[in-house]
Amino acid sequence: MSKDLRNPLARARGLGSAKEGVGHWMTQRITALALVFLTLWFVITVLGLMHADYATARATIAKPWNAVLLIALIITMFKHAVLGLQVVIEDYVHTRWLEMTSLVLIKFIAVLAALTGVLAVLRIALGS
C-alpha cells in the first residue's frame, strides 16, 4: 500500500461490484448538495406564486434566471431520484428479472419526465 503513489480517491475509482467505484456515491452527494439550494429556491418561488394568475406564473417562469434554475432543478432532481430509487430496488427486490426491469423502468421514466419538464420550461421561456 505504501508503494501506491495514487491518492485514495484514484484508488477507490474502479472498485466495487459494478466497477464504477465511488461514482454512484459521489454523484448522489453532489446532486444532494445542489438540490438543497435548488429546492429551497423552488419552494420559495412557488410560495410567491401561490395566488398569482396564469399570466403572472408564466411570466415568472419565463425570466431567464428562473428558467435556468428550473431546468437545473429538473435534471438534478431526476438524476438524484434515479440514484436513490436504484439503491432501494437493489436492496429490496430479490427477483432478478423484476429487479432489472424496475431498474431500467425508473431510468426510462426519469429521462422522459426530465425531457418533458425541460421542454415545458423552454416553451414557456421562449414563448411558444
Place this chain on the structure above:
Amino acid sequence: MAQTGRPLSPHLQVYKWQVQMASSILHRATGIILAVGSLLIVWGLAALAAGQDAFATFTACATSAFGTIVMIGWTLAFFYHLCNGIRHLVQDTGKGYAIETFVRTSWMAIIVSIVLTVAVWAYVLTGSHA
C-alpha cells in the same frame, strides 16, 4: 431467501426501538414519495406551457381537498428529506457519529421538518399575504 439452515444474524424484531430506525427508513420512504412528486412538478410545468385551460385543470386538482392533503404530505416529506439529507451530508464528513449526537440529530431532523411544514402551511392557509 435460501433455506440453508445456518444461523441468522439478529434482525429488526430483536432490537429495542430507537429513533435512528425511524430516521433511517423515513429517509428512504420520503425519497420515494419525492420521486413520485417530481412527476407532479413536471405535470404542473407541462400544464403551464400547454395553456390556460390545462393549467386551470392542474390548479383545480392541486387545490382540491385531496390535492391539499397530498401537498401537505409532500411538504412534510420534502422538509424531512432535506433536513435528514443535510444531516447525512454532515455525517459524510465523519462528524456526528457519537451516539448522543446521532440520536439528537435524528430527533432534530424529524422535529424541524414538522415545524417547517406547519410554518409553510400556516403561511399558505392563512392567506394574509394575498
